[in-house]
Amino acid sequence: MVKMITNWYKEKFSDPNAVALIVILLSIFILFYFFNHILMPVFVALAVAFLLDKPVNRLVKFGLGRKLATTIIVALFVGIAMIAILGLMPIVWQQGSNLIQEAPNMISRSQEYLFALPEKYPELINVDQLQTLINLTKQKVLGWGEVVLEASLNSLSNIVALLVYLILVPLMVFFFLKDKKVLIAQVTRFLPKERRLASQVGDEMNQQILNYVRGKIIEIIIIGAASTLAFLFLDLRYSVLLGVLVGLSVLVPYVGAAIVTIPVVLVALFQFGFSAEFGYVMLSYGIIQALDGNLLVPLLFSEAVNLHPVTIIIAVIFFGGLWGFWGVFFAIPLATLVKAIINAWSTQVVEEVKAQ
Structure with missing residues (x-):
């Protein structure tokens, strides 16, 4: 058994490049797993910069400077994002709240319909099963209502978090795109050569x-x-x-x-x-x-x-x-x-x- 494990280890990890790959992957996984809540704005900014890099490169090919191209693309992205947030989210929030408020009425109407089923199909459905189903549904709806209420009470903290994203993420995206080569060179200094x-x-x-x-x-x-x-x-x-x-x-x-x-x-x-x-x-x-x-x-x-x-x-x-x-x-x-x-x-x- 020990010899088999030893042979497997030599076969898979004899190459320094393989060891370097494992070290890099483990480092990234640990960073994401333990610090994802703290560094989430950074990860979001990296993802957005990754998406916007190609449009910036196209503008650079047309003769624009890297800084000007980055400014144009980031400004367009922020404008579209603001339109989506300010125009769409209030409607979604209002309709979601209305749906939660109307849920008890929906349950009452469905309860009337369900209690008529045992009379039509007595061999398949009984009242006890329906009552259990209705009680579980009511518990779920009450749970959703509590979530909505809690979100409403914590709306101030949510607004602060949203402002952090709206300010910090575009700034980081701008610098990630503008100074891409410099940042990549600085990161690669800490990576293994193999x-x-x-x-x-x-x-x-x-x-x-x-x-x-x-x-x-x-x-x-x-x-x-x-x-x-x-x-x-x-x-x-x-x-x-x-x-x-x-x-x-x-x-x-x-x-x-x-x-x-x-x-x-x-x-x-x-x-x-x-x-x-x-x-x-x-x-x-x-x-x-x-x-x-x-x-x-x-x-x-x-x-x-x-x-x-x-x-x-x-x-x-x-x-x-x-x-x-x-x-x-x-x-x-x-x-x-x-x-x-x-x-x-x-x-x-x-x-x-x-x-x-």
Whole structure:
């Protein structure tokens, strides 16, 4: 057993480049895991700078200076972000609060409907089962109400945190983009010299992550806007809130679409009942989901590495449990990173075997 472990260790870690790769990955993981709450504005700024780097480089190629190009791109980004925050978030918050307040009425109406079921299907449903289900639902609704109330009471601290993001993140993005080469040179001074495998993995992941994040943002905007417009056209209540939820659901492949279907169905059902209008809402929602899965996703992510659905779900659960929203957002790039590391390591072992 000891000999087997020793042979495995020599095979996998005999190359200094492999050891350097492990050290770099462990350092990054420890930094993210233990300091993610403190350094989250820095991580967000890095992610935004990573996305905006290509537009800045294009302006530089057109003859603009790096500083002027950075100023233009960051100003455009901040302007669009402010329009989204100031124009969209108040509506979403108001509709969310109204939905929570109306939830008890929805429960009462559903309770009347459910208690009529044992009379129609006595062999399948009994009153005790329904009462247990209703009690659990009431507990969940009360829990959501407490969350909304707590968020309202802590609104001042949330506003302060939002102001921190609105001020610090754009400033850091500006300096990350403007002084990109200087900052990269300073960071590489602390990295091991034998980092060929790390560079290989970084080069492989750079374009894939960029394509994924940019594609995911475009997908969120398109699906969210299309859902909102469809719900508004069909006069569905809470259309903006539900449209935003549908857009954000694409962050979690497979699972997100299944979860967000529940509020869409419930709101449409309580508003229209089993009518033609309810059917139109479900038809439009189904068409949007079908176009997303069969047209938009293949178009936006054609250059991304294909991962098995089980791998994606495991990555979402694992990284979401570690880092919350941002873990879910970057779950697929992180899973692709793990795959790239395994591929690079396997290639390294094969090359060493051939050299011997």
